Amino acid sequence: MDKQILYAVIMAGGKGTRFWPRSRERMPKHLLDIEGEKSLLRQTVDRIRPLVLPERTIVVTGRSHAEEVLRDLPDIPEANILIEPEGRNTAACIGLAALAIQARGTDAVMLVLPSDHRIANEKRFCQVLQEAAEMAESGQFLVTIGIKPTGPETGFGYLEQGDIVRMKGDLQIRRVKSIREKPDIARAREFFERGGFLWNSGMFIWRTSTILEQIKRFLPDLYEGLLKIKEALGTKRAGRVIENVYPLLPSISIDYGVMEKAEDVLVVPGDFGWSDLGSWDSLWEVSEKDENGNAVRGRFIGFDVRNSMVYSPKKFVAVIGIDDVFVVETDDALLICRRGRSQDVRRVVEKIEKEGWNEYL
Amino acid sequence: MDKQILYAVIMAGGKGTRFWPRSRERMPKHLLDIEGEKSLLRQTVDRIRPLVLPERTIVVTGRSHAEEVLRDLPDIPEANILIEPEGRNTAACIGLAALAIQARGTDAVMLVLPSDHRIANEKRFCQVLQEAAEMAESGQFLVTIGIKPTGPETGFGYLEQGDIVRMKGDLQIRRVKSIREKPDIARAREFFERGGFLWNSGMFIWRTSTILEQIKRFLPDLYEGLLKIKEALGTKRAGRVIENVYPLLPSISIDYGVMEKAEDVLVVPGDFGWSDLGSWDSLWEVSEKDENGNAVRGRFIGFDVRNSMVYSPKKFVAVIGIDDVFVVETDDALLICRRGRSQDVRRVVEKIEKEGWNEYL
Secondary structure, X not given: OOOOOEEEEEEEOOOOHHHOOOOEOOEOHHHOOOOOOOOHHHHHHHHOOOOOOHHHEEEEEEHHHHHHHHHHXXXXXXXXXXXXXXXXXXXXXXXXXXXXXXXXXXXXXXXXXXOOOEEOOHHHHHHHHHHHHHHHOOOOOEEEEEEOOOOOOOOXXXXXXXXXXXXXXXXXXXXXXXXXXXXXXXXXXXXXXXOOEXXXXXXXXXXXXXXXXHHHHHOHHHHHHHHHHHHHOOOOOHHHHHHHHHHHOOOOOHHHHHHOOOOOEEEEEOOOOEEOOOOHHHHHHHOOOOOOOOEEEOOEEEEOOOOOEEEOOOOEEEEEOOOOEEEEEOOOEEEEEEOOOHHHXXXXXXXXXXXXXXXHO | OOOOOEEEEEEEOOOOHHHOOOOEOOEOHHHOOOOOOOOHHHHHHHHOOOOOOHHHEEEEEEHHHHHHHHHHOOOOOHHHEEEEOOOOHHHHHHHHHHHHHHOOOOOOEEEEEEOOOEEOOHHHHHHHHHHHHHHHOOOOOEEEXXXXXXXXXXXXXXXXXXXXXXXXXXXEEEEEEEEEOOOOHHHHHHHHHHOOEEEEEEEEEEEHHHHHHHHHHHOHXXXXXXXXXXXXXXXXXXXXXXXXXXXXXXXXXXXXXXHOOOOOEEEEEOOOOEEOOOOHHHHHHHOOOOOOOOEEEOOEEEEOOOOOEEEOOOOEEEEEOOOOEXXXXXXXXXXXXXXXXXXHHHHHHHHHHHHOOHHHO
């Protein structure tokens, strides 16, 4: 087999309201240096560099973030930044990217990657994606990356593993028997205790032609809209057509729309130290902590403070007599959140929207 | 009896480290608008206005706060602001003020008042002070104001009440049998349960000659130093002598140095709604609260937050899932403190001093 042509499609459309007050409408999570100095998006691009050159790295983002994305990724050609007129969920985003790759005259294998994950072992990450790409090469399979559950999480989809299709070293690639979207807690416990389930990481690997065929089969309305865009791609009309057609595409995730219904789905276990950094809680989990379990950025004094997180790069913070608390300070807003309650940050953002305090969104 | 000449001596020398990060070296507690719009010092001056005119109101403060005090009290003649070269505790402060009043050619009754108290009923406050001043008129007594304990506090001295000396309406003025300085918790419980004890409010009423005699008797070293200042008062040398002598005066409180030893001490019960606002906890106690028990200043969203306090006039604050927490935001520092633990704010200030982070002092 010739050296395959690999494209990366990085989905950078999210809002990340769960990282309020750091994430904002103008500054979504993937543009934040939530850990360390580089943005999560920048880290995502750099991480796949051993597999995919910048010329073959496509980033899909929203209009309001395009400028910031360009600034963050000066090495990515501007033509590779695809702008969604408005967010239409992952199926439309992936369909658009597949067309854009085909418009370059190639039916490449595409690595679909969220822009906001944390990966501990980057070398292993590339090895696993390389294996997945090889499984996708034939065009028969939709390949996903599954993560071994560490607890009965309700925030992820669960992939039920079937027969082994291939073994490569200690990497068992299996068929997916079923996909269970975000379960309730009782079901999540059952999956976790029974074993044989992996979390759906949201990373996918397939040929452009393969996914477009599956979209045609399971999401014909979406496919029809995409065809209109396809005809215009590479012509002067492209921008205007995307502008007009894209906002009318059905808004559905690739998981619900395709993966749950498709037959030939494989899963490669992603044993590279994964976290989706979906909330302040998950950031605390993966952060370096001091002897009291505190993850601190900024100048800090604590008395009787344990298992907490302080993010305050500008302001001095003192905490007295409180365990399990997250303190997040930005130029105009302050969050104090009990550890384990960071899913409710979303409610704060909803309340801000409702009150019309738009400067805090 | 002629209408007596009353002077007020307002002690504004404290640092109020317990209100960090709002109180600072340059901005002690009595200069803060800790409640409402006026500083506590300004409120103190205004409160006694029905009894004492500005010309007879003396304010003793430290050099670093003199400018701020003058700006806060434009109605008080500049000559009435006495500046301590350095703080030498209340006995020296009161001695200096007594001399300054005598230098005006009068042996007036002086009302000695801390500058950082909160008084709910100002009319009653003036009535009580008027009664106390009448008891002090003869020169026989040192008169204090006692506060009915609301709990076994360890932060106050306790006045053991003796025989009734005078009844005026429902006001029972009694002899003080003994003064027990800040007790441990077991002793405080005993005092509280036994009854017959009042808290020492730190407000005193006496003739200038009476207190100076008592200082001469019980604190001869201090008296000797004060004599040197007395000789210079009203001359050109006054400033220089105070500068040289005052820092060498013994540093002792009037309570330990005089009140505990003196015989003719009376106590007038101060039933005017008193709080010393000694800490964030005591401020929370007296603050107006919403239906969740939260005292809030600033824009605030809370989910599952009760019996808490948020002070953040500039920054939007969201709190999720935490009860009994105080959040205090200033331009350069942030305090998150468990309710009931605000005495430990002092430890934060000590730690800042130790680390040499002087910009936060």
